[in-house]
Amino acid sequence: MAIRNQLPPWHERMRLANGREILIRPIRPEDAAPLRASFPLLGPEEVRLRYHHAMSELSEAETASFTQPDPRTDFVLVAAEPYTPGEALVGAVARAHTVPGTKDAEFAILVSRYVHGMGLGRHLLQRLARWAKGRGLERLTGDVLQENEPMLHLADSLGFQIDRDNSKETLVRVVLDLSETEGDSTEVEAA
Numbered sequence: 001m002a003i004r005n006q007l008p009p010w011h012e013r014m015r016l017a018n019g020r021e022i023l024i025r026p027i028r029p030e031d032a033a034p035l036r037a038s039f040p041l042l043g044p045e046e047v048r049l050r051y052h053h054a055m056s057e058l059s060e061a062e063t064a065s066f067t068q069p070d071p072r073t074d075f076v077l078v079a080a081e082p083y084t085p086g087e088a089l090v091g092a093v094a095r096a097h098t099v100p101g102t103k104d105a106e107f108a109i110l111v112s113r114y115v116h117g118m119g120l121g122r123h124l125l126q127r128l129a130r131w132a133k134g135r136g137l138e139r140l141t142g143d144v145l146q147e148n149e150p151m152l153h154l155a156d157s158l159g160f161q162i163d164r165d166n167s168k169e170t171l172v173r174v175v176l177d178l179s180e181t182e183g184d185s186t187e188v189e190a191a
Helices: 029-041 044-051 060-067 120-134 149-157
Strands: 012-015 021-026 074-080 090-098 104-111 139-145 161-163 171-177
Touching: 021 120, 029 060, 029 074, 029 090, 074 120, 090 120, 104 120, 120 139, 120 149, 139 149, 149 161, 149 171
Parallel strands: 104 139
Antiparallel strands: 012 021, 021 074, 074 090, 090 104, 139 171, 161 171
């Protein structure tokens, strides 16, 4: 009988289009130092599209909010090298945060240009939707810059409704109605 190499919940290995293997897993406090150290490697445009303004570094408070999420309200995944947390370079971060007093979760995703265009953003967004649906939430929402066409295209391809009439001039609200997704349709399709 073969012994299966089982990973803990929300952990999975993924091979990217460039052949590199990564580990998708919940963020750990030990990821704080590599996350802060790798932030300057991001291009100014990557940072602006995610944070909606220019930043040169990730503050300690911001880093702590990512690496020490409240398990009652937050879910944060990273796509990292398959090494020990704290030693692994983090290539992407995806976060969902439940909005107090609602059945909504807001998401945010940052994918480094080094792994951009390899299906990682899609995969992480699907995982956030799966988590939100499993928590009994009804909607997954996000604010996207109007000019961030790749993210808007991704959201549209996953069934998000795009509200271009948002009161915030430069932002577009994307909303996924989780009650309309069937079963585990948020799972990645078989390759």
